[in-house]
Amino acid sequence: MGADHAQRAFIGSFTSAGGRGIIVAAVDRDTGEPTALAATDAVADPSFLAVGRANGTTVLYAVSETSPGAAAAFTLDDDGIPRPLGEVRPVGGSGPTHLAVTEGHLLTANYGSGSVTALPLAEDGAPGPASDVLIHEGSGPDESRQSAPHAHQVLADPSGAWLLSVDLGTDSVRVCALDAGTGSLRLHTETALRPGTGPRHLAFHPSGRHLYVLNELEPTVTVCRWDAVAGRVEPLGETPVLPEGNDGGAAVRTYPSEVVVSHDGRFLWTANRGHDSISVLTLDESGEKAVLVAAVGCGGRWPRDLTLDPSGQWLYAANEHSGNVSWFAVDAETGIPAHAGSFEAPAASCVIFA
Structure with missing residues (x-):
């Protein structure tokens, strides 16, 4: 595999189930095939990863889906080995399952505690202590899965003005504002989806005018209109994802x-x-x-x-x-x-x- 035909991928895995932690792989652009370069188990159960930039270099971020939960950062050297950057930071919640980098902060969605955490990033990309934890409220009709909030994903919208968090336990999508100066989180709007669907993740259309919420408890996707000016999600309808x-x-x-x-x-x-x-x-x-x-x-x-x-x-x-x-x-x-x-x-x- 020539260097000009390779790109770098990162694979997260559950160390508690025999995973290697974070695997760094070179991926051949022509064949799609990954080849392992290195791995690290420096953080437990790095179930989701994100990439950011600091000082012109790539920084890799990982949740530690544990209780209590944490987040960690890694530098990526030429040898491909991820090396810890700064401290492993508690997120003030349990079971973080997703994270995103925006506006100089690392955000985590904490499934177990039903919350979203903001951690400010230093100039070198290392996360600092949590600046805010926004706690979700509510429940859903599935008593075994929805007795409490379960934030499953957090991400910035394409405009960069808003943060959206998807909550499986409350059947809703929350839109929040992040104060980049103070690191505080403020709930702006909450949109209810059909009870019992258990929304898990969403993805935006390239136009930025629509988004698609994938439901975990029912195999459907909810198509929504996105108003980036008002910061509002408008559900339009559901489509099955299975024949x-x-x-x-x-x-x-x-x-x-x-x-x-x-x-x-x-x-x-x-x-x-x-x-x-x-x-x-x-x-x-x-x-x-x-x-x-x-x-x-x-x-x-x-x-x-x-x-x-x-x-x-x-x-x-x-x-x-x-x-x-x-x-x-x-x-x-x-x-x-x-x-x-x-x-x-x-x-x-x-x-x-x-």
Whole structure:
């Protein structure tokens, strides 16, 4: 693999289930194949990762999905080995499952405690002590999963003006404002989705005018209009992510995990745990209508994460229970992914690209 044909990817995994922690891999641009370069288990259960920039260099961030939860940063040297940067910081909550970098802060979504935490970043990119913890309130009708709030994702909108947090326990999406000077978080709006759907993650359309909320407790995606000026989410309707009559049956319940939108806004993909598949949906030109067209095998079991590479040519599924990352060549005309290979990664939880 020539240097000009390689790009760098990072794979998170559960160390408590035999994972290697964070794996750094070189990915061949021509074939999509990852090759492991290095790994570190310096932080426990780094289930989700994010990349930022500081002083002109790349900084890797990881949650530690533990109780109490934490977040950590790593520098990336030429040898590919992630080296701890600063201290592992408590997030003031339990079970952080997602994180994002924006406005000089690291944000974590804390599933166990149902909260979002802001940690200011130093000039070198190291996270400092938490500046604020925004606690969610509410519950949902599923007593086993929704007895309390469960923040599952936090991310900035395309305009950079707002933070959105998706809460599985309260069936809602919250829009927050971050004060970059003080690191404080303020709830701006909260949008209720259909009770019992259990929203998990969302993704924006490239236009920035629509977003798609993937529901974990029911295999559907909720199409929403996004008003970046007002900071408001408007649900428009739901679309199934599995073919009718092909939901795996009661004995094999499906728990969708991740939603990805193509760079050109024509396709949407979801990863479906239990059904162990990747669904393909087409989007109309406006971004308001999603239609399910296919579901293909994920190349393993329990796909916890789904990621598109920067070129848009390759799609990666982190299959937690089978311990591998599968990659797929995306058909540019149909959006249907074709299995291209598999990479061993015990207890894999996510894949991101620098």
